[in-house]
Amino acid sequence: MKNSNIKIGFAVLIIVTLFGGCKPNASTEEELLAVSSLPQDAFQSCPLTTSQFNSWFLSGTATENGPVNPPTSVGLVHNDNCDFYQWSAQMFLWLTSSSPNAGTVMESPTFYTVSPKDASGKRTLIPHVKGQLMRAVSNVTKDGLIESEEGQATDDVLMAKDGSLIYYISMVNDVYAQFLTGVAAGKLSGATFPTTPAELAQIVAYAQANGVTLNDANTLTMELKTSWVDASTLADASDYITINAIIPTYTKTATAWKPLNEKQATLALIGVHIVGSTAGHPEMVWATFEHKKNAPNASYTYLDVNKNVKTVPADTGNDWVLNSNAADTIYNKSYMTYDTLTNSIVSRKGDSIKPSNTVRTKPWGVASDIIPNAEDASVAAANSEIISLNASLQKMLVGNDIRKNYIFIGATWTANGVAPNGKSYSPTNTTPGVAIGTSQLANSTMETYAQNGTAYSEYGSCFACHNKNNSLTPGSLSHVFSDILPLAVSLQKSSSVKKE
Numbered sequence: 001m002k003n004s005n006i007k008i009g010f011a012v013l014i015i016v017t018l019f020g021g022c023k024p025n026a027s028t029e030e031e032l033l034a035v036s037s038l039p040q041d042a043f044q045s046c047p048l049t050t051s052q053f054n055s056w057f058l059s060g061t062a063t064e065n066g067p068v069n070p071p072t073s074v075g076l077v078h079n080d081n082c083d084f085y086q087w088s089a090q091m092f093l094w095l096t097s098s099s100p101n102a103g104t105v106m107e108s109p110t111f112y113t114v115s116p117k118d119a120s121g122k123r124t125l126i127p128h129v130k131g132q133l134m135r136a137v138s139n140v141t142k143d144g145l146i147e148s149e150e151g152q153a154t155d156d157v158l159m160a161k162d163g164s165l166i167y168y169i170s171m172v173n174d175v176y177a178q179f180l181t182g183v184a185a186g187k188l189s190g191a192t193f194p195t196t197p198a199e200l201a202q203i204v205a206y207a208q209a210n211g212v213t214l215n216d217a218n219t220l221t222m223e224l225k226t227s228w229v230d231a232s233t234l235a236d237a238s239d240y241i242t243i244n245a246i247i248p249t250y251t252k253t254a255t256a257w258k259p260l261n262e263k264q265a266t267l268a269l270i271g272v273h274i275v276g277s278t279a280g281h282p283e284m285v286w287a288t289f290e291h292k293k294n295a296p297n298a299s300y301t302y303l304d305v306n307k308n309v310k311t312v313p314a315d316t317g318n319d320w321v322l323n324s325n326a327a328d329t330i331y332n333k334s335y336m337t338y339d340t341l342t343n344s345i346v347s348r349k350g351d352s353i354k355p356s357n358t359v360r361t362k363p364w365g366v367a368s369d370i371i372p373n374a375e376d377a378s379v380a381a382a383n384s385e386i387i388s389l390n391a392s393l394q395k396m397l398v399g400n401d402i403r404k405n406y407i408f409i410g411a412t413w414t415a416n417g418v419a420p421n422g423k424s425y426s427p428t429n430t431t432p433g434v435a436i437g438t439s440q441l442a443n444s445t446m447e448t449y450a451q452n453g454t455a456y457s458e459y460g461s462c463f464a465c466h467n468k469n470n471s472l473t474p475g476s477l478s479h480v481f482s483d484i485l486p487l488a489v490s491l492q493k494s495s496s497v498k499k500e
Contacts, residue, residue, distance in 0.1 A: 037292065038391050039312060043303040046082040046385040048089075048392040056090050058097075064399035067097040070105075073220040073278040074200050081375050081437055084278075085389050088287035088411045091274050095224070096241055096403055102130055104241070106224065110215040112177050112490075114170040114480055123483045124490040125177050156334040156449050157345050159355040161324040164230035165345075166445055167247060167267055170480065174214050175200075176221040178207040181486040183474075192282035192472045193221045195417075221284075222276040223478060227445040228267035229321060239405045240268035240291060250345070254352045257345040270294055270321060271445035272406075280417045282472050286462040287411035288365075288443040293319070295444040296326040297363035301380040302387055309380045314359075322358035322444060331359040334449045358444050361451045365410025365438025367460060370426050373436035374415070386410050386438065410438025412462055419470045420463035420477070435461035 054060060058067040071090040078084060099108040112125040158166040172180075175194075182188030187206055194200055200217060207214050228245070231237040245267045250257040271294070274287045296315030304310050316326050323331070335351045338344070347353045364386040366372045366379050376382040390408055397404050414420050414434040423433030424440060433439070440460040442451045468476035475482040485493070 038387050038394065039302055039304070039310070040391070041304045041310075042387040042391060043305055043307055043384045044388045044391075045303070045381065046085055046389040046392075048086065048389065048396060050396065052086075053392070053396045056093065062396055062398050064397075064401050065098065065403075066398070066401075067099070068093040070094045070216045070219045072218040073276055074195070074197055074218050076278045078278075078280065081373065081385055082389070084285050084287075084411050084413060084437060085385060085408070087278065087285065088274060089389060089393060089408055091219075091276065091287065092272065092289050092406065092408065093403060095272070095274065096406075102128065103243075106171065106226070107243075108215070109174070111171045111173050111224070114172055114484065117483060121483060122485050123480060124485050124493050125172070125487060127491065155337055157336045157338055158322070158358075158445065158448055159336070159353070160229050160233060160321050161355045161357075162233040163355070164233040166270070167228040167245070168446075169226045169228070171224040171226070172480075172484075173216075173219060173222040174207075174212070175203060175217055175219065176223065177487055178210075178212065178214065179203050179221055180474075180481060180484055181488070182206040184486040190474060193277035193284060193474050193477070195220065195277050195279055195282050220277045222274070223284075223480070224275070225273040225446065226269060227271035227443075229270050231266040231268040234268055234321070235319070237266070237268050239293070239402070240270070241402060242266050242268050252353075255347040256339075256342075257353060259343060269406075271443050273443060273446060281413050283414045283417055283420055283463070283477060285411055285413045285437075286441065286466070288409045288441060288446075289406050290360075290409055290443060290445065291321070292405055292407050293321050295320050295322045295358040295360050298359055298361045298368075300363045300368070300383055301378075303378075303380050303384040309378070320358075322355070322448075324355070325357060326359070328357045331357045332361070332449055332451055333357075356448075358448050359451075360409075360442075360444050362440045362442060362460075363409075365412070365441035367440040370424075370428075370440075372439045373425050375436075382438065409443065410441045412437040412439050412441045414463065419472045420461070420467040421470055422461070422464050422467045423458045424461040424463075426458060429458050433458055433461070435463045 054062050056068050057063065058069055068090065071087045076087055095105050097105050099105045102108040107128055109128050112127055115124045115126060117123055160166065179188060179194060182203065183190035188202055194203060200220060204214055204217055231240065231242055245265055246262050247265050248259045249261045249263055251260045270291045272289045275284050277284050299312060299314045301309050301311050318324050333356050334348060335356055336345055336347050336353050339346045345353060364383045366382045368379060371378060372382045386408060394404055412435050415436050418434050421434055423429060423431065424435045425433045441462055466477050
């Protein structure tokens with residue numbers, strides 16, 4: 001894959017802050033693929049047909065690194081878990097497709113970068129404009145520097161094994177931006193994120209009244225959070241989707257790094273959260289993807305083709321981006337955080353600034369000892385759904401398609417689209433949880449230290465954080481919705497920065 005990189009052609013000023021392909025022909029359990037690859041004999045409980053996969057592509061036929069159509073969210077029919085899992089997979093392939101307006105769809109004008117909070121706690125929407133230097137800024141300052149931003153769910157700073165800090169960019173799509181702006185103007189209802197054709201039509205009409213034509217509006221409202229590593233620290237950056245970006249430099253001691261200046265660097269994509277409203281689900285579907293080399297998996301079970309339960313041993317080795325020794329018994333330990341008072345990365349008491357060894361404790365978004373949703377009879381059955389979909393994607397992506405290097409970890413939503421109560425589904429919980437799908441979902445680059453080990457935790461869902469007062473209002477679900485300034489104000493601030 002030496003020449004297969006998809007380059008995202010915009011530069012983003014990012015500061016670190018508190019913000020598989022299968023190896024072929026495994027024929028026995030002992031030959032299960034290493035490096036976070038997939039069992040080759042998993043029960044095909046969530047497969048893709050060739051005709052279905054071809055229909056995702058703009059040309060009607062799968063091609064190497066070919067552009068993919070976005071799935072329709074407004075018309076999504078949910079019969080079982082696989083419908084949401086396949087929606088997630090198509091979304092990822094679409095977002096990482098090449099775009100006629102930019103390097104990829106993520107870079108295109110369909111999306112806006114969401115700035116970190118400014119001094120007053122507000123965020124701005126920064127448009128993606130072809131050929132224009134893009135910056136993710138926290139406030140309107142002359143130098144446009146970011147002061148701080150949360151990346152980890154626990155406000156920790158993450159470092160790769162070779163010393164690169166992990167960087168983050170958040171985005172929303174144009175439907176989200178117009179919806180938010182219309183709600184702020186009192187022109188659209190902000191009771192929930194849109195899920196119906198009628199609600200979407202109102203957003204489209206509002207945008208048109210303001211001279212804006214929405215791109216791919218049937219995706220409804222979307223949020224993205226992406227994680228990146230310095231590509232120069234990787235053994236082979238050609239296996240990654242990359243961007244050119246401006247990142248900070250630091251004055252460094254063993255216990256504190258203070259931002260000093262900035263430099264241009266190439267960053268490699270290692271993680272993506274994809275969040276979007278769909279028909280009947282204003283709580284949104286929360287899906288996540290990772291690069292296959294990020295971190296080793298803990299042991300997990302799955303169903304083979306005969307529906308027998310098999311166990312995959314924990315991954316081994318030292319060639320992971322976020323782990324230098326998979327056998328280390330001290331893992332997912334935080335050594336540093338971001339100090340907002342000094343705008344510095346600081347070590348925790350008694351430690352120094354250094355990488356930790358990261359492990360995916362729930363490789364497919366499911367705790368090892370609890371049934372994750374009402375459709376799956378066991379953890380092994382739930383895992384097989386995700387594994388079988390990944391296997392289909394690996395087989396059907398053509399040639400050296402760079403997207404083969406990324407793995408779908410899982411997706412979660414709530415039963416019947418009800419308001420999340422912070423708890424994951426469990427048949428044994430005293431107070432029933434409503435988060436289903438892969439309801440113990442975590443990304444090793446974004447919830448590194450929020451993973452709860454192999455033991456089940458009823459508060460292990462994405463909705464443990466993304467809920468408030470059992471409400472479906474956008475501000476109760478999204479951490480950024482209430483902070484973002486309407487488009488006109490955001491664009492005015494962006495324009496002021498450029499002029500300075």
